[in-house]
Amino acid sequence: MSRYVLALDQGTTSSRAIVFDQTGAITAMAQQEFGQHFPAPGWVEHNAEEIWATQQATLHAVLAQAGISAAELAAIGITNQRETTVLWERSSGRPVAPAIVWQDRRTADRCAELRAGGHEATVRAITGLTLDPYFSGTKLAWLLDHVPDGRARAARGELLFGTIDSWLVWNLTGGSAHITDASNASRTLLMDLTRGEWSQTMLELLDIPAACLPRIVPSSVTANDAPHADIGSSRIPITGIAGDQQAALFGQACFEPGMAKNTYGTGCFMLMNTGLSPQRSHHHLLSTLAWDREGRHYALEGSVFVGGAVVQWLRDGLGIIDSSHEVEPLAASVPDTGDVYFVPAFTGLGTPHWDPHARGTIVGLTRGTTAAHLARAALESIAFQSADVLTAMQADAAHPLVELRVDGGATANDLLMQFQADLLGVDVVRPAVSETTALGAAYLAGLGVGYWGSEAEVTANWRVGRRYTPGPGRDAAQARREQWTRAVERSRDWVQSG
Secondary structure, three states, X not given: OOOEEEEEEEOOOEEEEEEEOOOOOEEEEEEEEOOOEOOOOOOOEEOHHHHHHHHHHHHHHHHHHHOOOHHHEEEEEEEEOOOOEEEEEOOOOOEXXXXXXXXXXXXXXXXXXXXXXXXXXHHHHHHOOOOOOOOHHXXXXXXXXXXXXXXXXXXXXXXXXXXXXXXXXXXXXXXXXXXXXXXXXXXXXXXXXXXXXXXXXXXXXXXXXXXXXXXXXOOEOOHHHOOEEEEOOEEEEEEEEEEHHHHHHXXXXXXXXOOEEEEEOOXXXXXXXXXXXXXXXXOOOEEEEEEEOOOEEEEEEEEEOOOOHHHHHHHHHHOOOOOHHXXXXXXXXXXXXXXXXXXXXXXXXXXXXXXXXXXXXXEOOOOOOOHHHHHHHHHHHHHHHHHHHHHHHHHHOOOOXXXXXXXXXXXXXHHHHHHHHHHHOOEEEEEOXXXXXXXXXXXXXXXXXXXXXXXXHHHHHOOEEEEEOOOOOXXXXXXXXXXXXXXXXXXXXXXXXX
């Protein structure tokens, strides 16, 4: 009866559910968007109950669309937007505040205080991360400071913290499991990267009570070790969990050190497999846990906060397109950007700058600038930011990159992908199945129950969809990158702290 694996892919702007078969092909997919809330400049919030409602709705919708029952599922895999922070009551299961999204910048000053206090080196040594409001730790500390009696209630175990994976598992299991997987835990600023457990030093530094934290579990487990989701009359094991970017690395079959992928979603996230020990960066990259399956595997990561979200802003903020699909033909209607550069630092800059005080900047505007030039500059900004990350990664990596595997919604944009290949000087490869984030969660879950027998079987499923090779535009792209660097400098440190 167990003919499929279900992946729940909870993203920044939508919740999705995808059913995969044994070849790694999509049988059915359902998706629902949910609200984005911006209550103050630099603040980004979600309604955690709405996230659960949309995820639950897509779960039932995808089973109906596939024409199958829950009993036909071998396992469930979960992948999620990382770092987004939820705090809820153990007794009622209800959030006590809006979820603080990974893009949120409200704790920038707190991070600056910790840095000024000399804690940066300690934080990086323990967690592999940097002191930035991107991560969950300072978000959780902020919530505990602002929820009435928050820290005392958390210390008594009355309030529970979780990233979105924990929140989904809690609801899927009727509140019987409060867990997170090691890949998500590594993004909280609270986990010892080498030991794979909560760091007492970090808990003390941020004044986080250990009683509110979930239990850290491997990214792939057997059915006997897994929590079970109650779906109708069936109990389905949740045997795979991974943060979205680590799941994409797994779904792209990047199992060997030196293999890398870049995901073009709301943000862009480039990860390179570094093997069974964490590699420390000297070029402002993050050291992160890739997955815990038959041992802890690690990666170097570069994070771009605004990738595909810049196209959403063209649609929703400026209104120059009605749908995201319109951006490529609009951008292609002009031969270049007219020397316009767009730095979409709406929520600060990530790798390699780590500047939470940067803000969005458009330079080079003239009376001849049109919506088409802005659209092309917006697309180029995605590629420029990713190129900055790869430059840092190549400087750190022991293995030269020979190709970059890519996934995410924006990879359907041929103009963007070709410009990316020209900028990087290496082949950019899009797989036949582009839903690699959900596929990675499905693989982790399926491997846990023997639905797939080995990583070699996963590798055999991976197929090239399209390969973009650096072309005649390589020299021009490199020349434009010098001007891009100047534009980035003009966006830096715009918001004054305090």
